[in-house]
Amino acid sequence: MNKQVQFLDLGMKDYKEVWDFQETLFSGILDVKVKNRREEKNDATPNYLLFTQHPHVYTLGKSGDMQNLLLNEKQLADKGATFYKINRGGDITYHGPGQVVGYPILDLENFFTDIHKYLRFLEDVIIKVMADYGLEGVRSEGETGVWLDVGTPFARKICAMGVRASRWVTMHGFAFNVNADLGYFDNIIPCGIKDKAVTSLNVELRVDKVDEEEIKQKILKYFTELFAAKIVNAEEEVLLRV
Template sequence: MIQNKDVQFVDIGLSPYQETWDLQESLLGRIAQIKLNNRQQALVSPTPNFLLFCEHPHVYTLGKSGDESHLLMQEPFLANIGASFFRINRGGDITYHGPGQLVAYPILDLENFFTDIHLYLRKLEEAIILTCQDYGLVAGRIDGLTGVWIDYEKENARKICALGVKASRWITMHGFALNINTDLTYFSHIVPCGIASRGVTSLEQELGRKMDMWEVKEKVLSHLCQLFECHLQHVSRETLNLTHNS
């Protein structure tokens, strides 16, 4: 197999959850078809990789192994707070996405990089840890828990980034959500990631100022490229649509 470390990147901005989920599925399906053709026809066509950045309108998502009781309200109440709810096929429990939060969806063929899902998760976490360090924040991991935490060695550890992924034939989808200028009151309606004993936070809350979203995105991108040793290709949403429909 020819390893391809080029990653097509697009920031699609504020995007409805279902629309972005469908796009991920389409891109994953395209990669999977190339891999199938390679095996059936003894081809060596390289597989593409994609990275989507976006924000979502207020939405709660529950992973396939999650506990629905961690949604602390009846679904009809969602309309009152302008939110929607999806049961989805990633790992992990319940989380919130909304404006001011960077949601990243890497759709990567890990055979282009390394075939180790745990290493994949750790590298995603490391990109956020390094980004937090860029702003002078002490961030890290807590044993047995995914995601990135501020003051992770203290009793008042606060989650700043949630992770939840799916992998099929070594192709990834879903990803991570970094709280930047996020309205944290929306987390009060759930047990975030099923962990009642820990709080959530954002860069804005920790630093006491509104953050420049693109500045943070550039730092995250830089760290992801270094950790995955990949080459980023900026493409437009229109180009991506043409690519995944071809």
């Protein structure tokens, strides 16, 4: 099992551009697996982890409801935002500046073949990061992601998650609100959940801005620990040739 994970921080990138990039890496892993099966080979499959931020964009998962987007095309344009229907699970969410977005593209056969465990591990990564800042991140039963004050009138989500998996290969991932403009969430019913709010780490810590690079390093640390992975830095040009 190959537990090496090629890591790349893409910085600020258009959503569709990164989605296409994910699809390329995802398909490359699947191709290796199909070839192994057909030719009775045992070539190692690669794993990837991408960090990025996106310009303002709303995405709707394959099981989502368009009514949870509260803007028409003109209003989207006025907000400087785009919209995509995509192939992950979950409903509608927002991506924008001030988030740390992570896309693990893993062959889970290199780690464990359990999608629920995979999602719980992603949640645990963020929960551990929040604990470093003195915050208790928790799960909300039946609602993937990381929350605060679940079970109270003040329940609020700080990290959304939605993934796609095929033949144990994953894509899409998590969006952690670190310094997010929460006003953009007013234009949707986030994840289709009407009775819970959304928050950001800087709001919870009552500071103007949280060090996003520090957050990324903490995410890498806990991801490595939980998945027993070895992170290696990659170059975009090299991965594009995969």
